[in-house]
Amino acid sequence: MNTLERHRKLSAIWASERGLKGWFSTVNHTDLGRMFLVTAFFFFLVGGILAMLIRAQLATPHSAFAGPDIYNQIFTMHGTIMMFLFAIPTFEGLAVYLLPKLLGTRDLAFPRLTAYGYWCYVFGGTMLLVSMLFGIAPDGGWFMYPPLTGAIHSPGINTDFWLIGITFVEISAIAAAVEITVSILKFRAPGMSLDKMPIFAWYALVTALMILTGFPPLILGSVLLELERAFGLPFFQADLGGDSLLWQHLFWLFGHPEVYIIFLPAAGIISTILPVMCRTSLLGYGWIVAATLGLAFLSFGLWVHHMFTTGIPHMGLAFFSAASTLVAVPTSVQIFAWIGTIWKGRPELHLPMLHILGFFLTFVIGGLTGVMVAVVPFDWQAHDTAFITAHLHYVLFGGFVFPVFAGIYYWLPHFTGRKRFFRLGEVAFALIFIGFHITFLAMHWVGLLGQRRRISTYQPEDGWTMINLISSIGGFILAIGIAIVLVEIILHAMTANRGKRNPWKAGTLEWAMVTPPPAYNFASLPHVTSREPLADDPGLPARLARGDGYLADPPTEGSRRETLTVDISTGRPDYHVAYPGNSRLPIILAAVTGLFFLSLLLKTYWVTPLAVTGVAILGWLWVWSRGHKKDMPPQPIGRGIKLANSSTVDRSPGWWGSAFLLTADATFFGSLLFGFAFLWTVAPGWPPPALFEPSALEFATGLAGMGISAISIRRAIGANRVGDKPGAWLVMALAGTGLVAVICITLMLRAPAPPGHAYGATLLVLGGYGLFHAALATMMILFLMARVRGKFAMTACRAEFSVVKLWVDYAAVTGVLILMAAHLPGALG
Amino acid sequence: MKDLLRILIAPLIWFVAFSSIYGLHGLICGHGLQAIQIGSLSLPRPLLVAAYLLAIGVQMVVLGALYSAQFRSRSGFVRFVSRATGWTGLVATIWSLLPAATTSYCV
Amino acid sequence: MSLTFLTLFTLGGCQGELSTLSPAGPAARDIATLWWGMLVGALLILSFVMLLILMAFRRPAKTADEAQQVRVWIVNLGLIFPVSILLALLVYGLVIGERLLPRSSAEVITVEAEASRWSWTFSYPDRPGLQTQDVLHIPAGRPVDIEITSTDVIHSFWVPRVAGKMDAVPGHVNVLRIEADRPGRYAGRSAEFSGSGYASFGFTLIAHDPTAWESFLAGETG
Incomplete structure (x- = not known):
């Protein structure tokens, strides 16, 4: 088979459908990555226009441009869009597009999940846009502090749009994070051990793990606040045993890691691009990996530094002040490693390098002001002033927007296969750089002069007029710069100015393909022996295209999309993977998920169970279609190696995906228990008037159910493995999860007066959580029973059994904790 | 998987220790335990310092294990990164929980 | 740019009835002093870092061994340099914080x-x-x-x-x-x-x- 034939065959297998309908059924990471990036850039422009409105409003005192009601919506939506609809999706888009190419493979771990995440993002984002068009957008500030956002003080639908829309969008973040984690750990080219991974993959891995542990607290907070607004469960009302500070803890437990979730991918871009711009290799790869991990962990110990003025005792503040200063150290390791990299090489001032230099100045200033506000007494003055607004823009614009622009200009030739024709980018950079610093340097100053953030107007006597005017002028210069970037990208995509391959002479694998990239990425997968395979072997792209690597021969029959996985640490080939093809299931599932959220938003609760049923049915079909009626023998991957197929192993991609999804789930559950303990110790109005009546019978029945389900699923797996019928054991497991469900229902029914006190409300949520997981486990066991009855080849293709075991175990373990949380306080006194 | 654990263990322990000692402090102030006296010392300080020292001790044991022939990774790269994160965990514990021994509580 | 910033501050810093920089009480004064100290420190660090970057463009390329570079850039500048500054700042901040606490006294x-x-x-x-x-x-x-x-x-x-x-x-x-x-x-x-x-x-x-x-x-x- 020659190169062209191979290209045609692989293209036929991997390509999305032609024309417009291909957009709705594609599961290809290259297409979806581009779609993510374009959509995120659209939201960046929307958020930018809102920013211009803010600056127009504040340019003069007594501004009559917008009244407070509209102005509050504008700044709330500016923050919300930039954080949730621009920054995070940009990371997702870039990672989705780049990772398989950098890792030397053909797609991400779960192609349909990528598509599902994208459509959740689009639908959720649309909900928020619609609210803005109708003038009923959220208006409580992007961190949505109750009681202001509670039903008493914000009775309108505005706040619900935020709580429900953002939770919907976060599904896409969680989906992408699971996807990215499993892909980086398992879906790499053979030979790529951990130390040979391109540095961007390390950053993306750490970021994805942070999303899995950082987003759940916010999702929990949103769920609780929406429950309070819709059903009167008083989690945040001080007079009914709730506490508004609980929201602040949950929000910032998410909100601070969020800053690093935004910064780390950008740092990954710099670590990738900077050495290429300096014609050298990255200084201190291992140090940077360790610094990134350290940064990720420390960022979870900073959340209270957003709460220095809430009256927490000084020792509590001091812990977080100390951790907040310490977090500057791993950041500084990275900054100096980059400067050392410039010294090591011969820097060339290409356009991406200009943006990197812009990053250095801006981000270092942002970091230094960050250390200042980490010092508690200074924060008591600076908190909630324009100084903070300025600081966070230095961090986020410096630490994210400049690096992303560097990345866009660096990978633009890869996205399109073209080269820039008009040199508008340099002008744009100058305007952005100058405009940004004028806008936000001025804001530090006016903040110290006492200007609070979020005010809609001020008096001439305040003495801020001139500074605000200067700041607004800077803002408009910045906006013109960004408009020029947009024009240049459009011109770039329209002019057919073919570029050459690998224009930057980079060493990473994404350049070992023709550009724009083919749907299958690599005609055959490389064997990786170093961090920069292309630098070692410039002939690699041609050899891969000729079929000189793994999986070079497309399947002779059918149109199976194939790749392989590797062992996590060593990079030895592990098993063979066959992907699903194009499908409309993701967009349909996202639409039905959207229906669920919409029914909650519009309070048409009779639709909610229908939507949940719809999601369950589609989820069932999603997995059902992956079954095998025949045994899957080991598959050849070339070079004389045969690998087991992923459906026949215990630790399949589905198992890994479940494990990481459960990590997020466990964080959610942990946050809920934290909330329970927090209310109990800190909130006014505790202990509650009546404790839950403990019942030895219910407690024992619940434990028995959990034990039976966990043991039976193991017996079922054992029976299946040796070829016996697992049916009887599955029925037993079903009985076990059924018992757990019943006990959770009784817990919910017996929770004392949920609308009357946060105690009962929390028990209701704990019971609901247990019920949901018991129901999920029940459905999975039923699924296995259906597989067995349908005479699928389950003995050989046993992967689904281990996945179900994981979920059954999780339901059992959390069930025990829920029972203890409910029954023990009453039993102990 | 074990290599990932080696890399992540020390910072994880830091996070657990950090949250627990912050929680302990909240518990002491929330339930009025600061009033209890043991001799001339009031109860919270010895309690907080003991927890602080325990956390440091655990980190030192972990760091020692990461250097020991028995527990270290076979990959040189993972050895390097796990020791770096091990040191990060130890330093972060000493640094971020230092207020437990020095600043005043419950004001 | 940082110079103009400083000038702007000193020009506008001492007027305005909401300005944190014209303190009229011990707490605000402690914090204003802290701010000016941190500003000077931050400007010094910023100039130093920017100078290092500029110098990288002006110097003839020469090859040094990687271990040496790691020691200079990562260990000395990346680790030891910030740790020493941050430790001093943290202690100073905590001492001021302690001083500002509402301790009971007959005066109050x-x-x-x-x-x-x-x-x-x-x-x-x-x-x-x-x-x-x-x-x-x-x-x-x-x-x-x-x-x-x-x-x-x-x-x-x-x-x-x-x-x-x-x-x-x-x-x-x-x-x-x-x-x-x-x-x-x-x-x-x-x-x-x-x-x-x-x-x-x-x-x-x-x-x-x-x-x-x-x-x-x-x-x-x-």
Whole structure:
């Protein structure tokens, strides 16, 4: 088979459908990555226009441009869009597009999940846009502090749009994070051990793990606040045993890691691009990996530094002040490693390098002001002033927007296969750089002069007029710069100015393909022996295209999309993977998920169970279609190696995906228990008037159910493995999860007066959580029973059994904790 | 998987220790335990310092294990990164929980 | 650019009734001093880092061994340099923080502040029954503990020239220690976003000399 034939065959297998309908059924990471990036850039422009409105409003005192009601919506939506609809999706888009190419493979771990995440993002984002068009957008500030956002003080639908829309969008973040984690750990080219991974993959891995542990607290907070607004469960009302500070803890437990979730991918871009711009290799790869991990962990110990003025005792503040200063150290390791990299090489001032230099100045200033506000007494003055607004823009614009622009200009030739024709980018950079610093340097100053953030107007006597005017002028210069970037990208995509391959002479694998990239990425997968395979072997792209690597021969029959996985640490080939093809299931599932959220938003609760049923049915079909009626023998991957197929192993991609999804789930559950303990110790109005009546019978029945389900699923797996019928054991497991469900229902029914006190409300949520997981486990066991009855080849293709075991175990373990949380306080006194 | 654990263990322990000692402090102030006296010392300080020292001790044991022939990774790269994160965990514990021994509580 | 920034600060820094940089009380003064110190330190560090980057472009390329570079850049500059500065800053910050805490003493006067959208009510335990709306009276030159709470949403008590801010959280009472050096009027603001009336939500702090304070408590001025 020659190169062209191979290209045609692989293209036929991997390509999305032609024309417009291909957009709705594609599961290809290259297409979806581009779609993510374009959509995120659209939201960046929307958020930018809102920013211009803010600056127009504040340019003069007594501004009559917008009244407070509209102005509050504008700044709330500016923050919300930039954080949730621009920054995070940009990371997702870039990672989705780049990772398989950098890792030397053909797609991400779960192609349909990528598509599902994208459509959740689009639908959720649309909900928020619609609210803005109708003038009923959220208006409580992007961190949505109750009681202001509670039903008493914000009775309108505005706040619900935020709580429900953002939770919907976060599904896409969680989906992408699971996807990215499993892909980086398992879906790499053979030979790529951990130390040979391109540095961007390390950053993306750490970021994805942070999303899995950082987003759940916010999702929990949103769920609780929406429950309070819709059903009167008083989690945040001080007079009914709730506490508004609980929201602040949950929000910032998410909100601070969020800053690093935004910064780390950008740092990954710099670590990738900077050495290429300096014609050298990255200084201190291992140090940077360790610094990134350290940064990720420390960022979870900073959340209270957003709460220095809430009256927490000084020792509590001091812990977080100390951790907040310490977090500057791993950041500084990275900054100096980059400067050392410039010294090591011969820097060339290409356009991406200009943006990197812009990053250095801006981000270092942002970091230094960050250390200042980490010092508690200074924060008591600076908190909630324009100084903070300025600081966070230095961090986020410096630490994210400049690096992303560097990345866009660096990978633009890869996205399109073209080269820039008009040199508008340099002008744009100058305007952005100058405009940004004028806008936000001025804001530090006016903040110290006492200007609070979020005010809609001020008096001439305040003495801020001139500074605000200067700041607004800077803002408009910045906006013109960004408009020029947009024009240049459009011109770039329209002019057919073919570029050459690998224009930057980079060493990473994404350049070992023709550009724009083919749907299958690599005609055959490389064997990786170093961090920069292309630098070692410039002939690699041609050899891969000729079929000189793994999986070079497309399947002779059918149109199976194939790749392989590797062992996590060593990079030895592990098993063979066959992907699903194009499908409309993701967009349909996202639409039905959207229906669920919409029914909650519009309070048409009779639709909610229908939507949940719809999601369950589609989820069932999603997995059902992956079954095998025949045994899957080991598959050849070339070079004389045969690998087991992923459906026949215990630790399949589905198992890994479940494990990481459960990590997020466990964080959610942990946050809920934290909330329970927090209310109990800190909130006014505790202990509650009546404790839950403990019942030895219910407690024992619940434990028995959990034990039976966990043991039976193991017996079922054992029976299946040796070829016996697992049916009887599955029925037993079903009985076990059924018992757990019943006990959770009784817990919910017996929770004392949920609308009357946060105690009962929390028990209701704990019971609901247990019920949901018991129901999920029940459905999975039923699924296995259906597989067995349908005479699928389950003995050989046993992967689904281990996945179900994981979920059954999780339901059992959390069930025990829920029972203890409910029954023990009453039993102990 | 074990290599990932080696890399992540020390910072994880830091996070657990950090949250627990912050929680302990909240518990002491929330339930009025600061009033209890043991001799001339009031109860919270010895309690907080003991927890602080325990956390440091655990980190030192972990760091020692990461250097020991028995527990270290076979990959040189993972050895390097796990020791770096091990040191990060130890330093972060000493640094971020230092207020437990020095600043005043419950004001 | 940083030079112009500094000039702007010194030009505008000492006027304005809401400026944190023209302190009129010990807490605000400690914090303003802290700020100027940190600003100078930050400018020095920033210049140093930028200089290192500029020099990288001007110097002839030469090859050094990687271990040496790691030691210079990562260990010395990346680790040891920030750790030493941050440790000093942390200790300094904690010492100031301790100094500003509301410790009990005979000198101290207590005032209760209750915020609701959009007005502050102040009451004076020294004179039961006395309440003032949106005007807070204190004696000058004596430490005052403000016991802050809220009846509806979260607000924040802030008199920028006198001290830092403290939130008014429903269900909690937070204590902020303030002190004004001299008799006079000081502008106060509520510094936590509270909805449509937020922009103009503030109050006035009046610090009295001892005789005026006595007559205020006696109900002669109000």
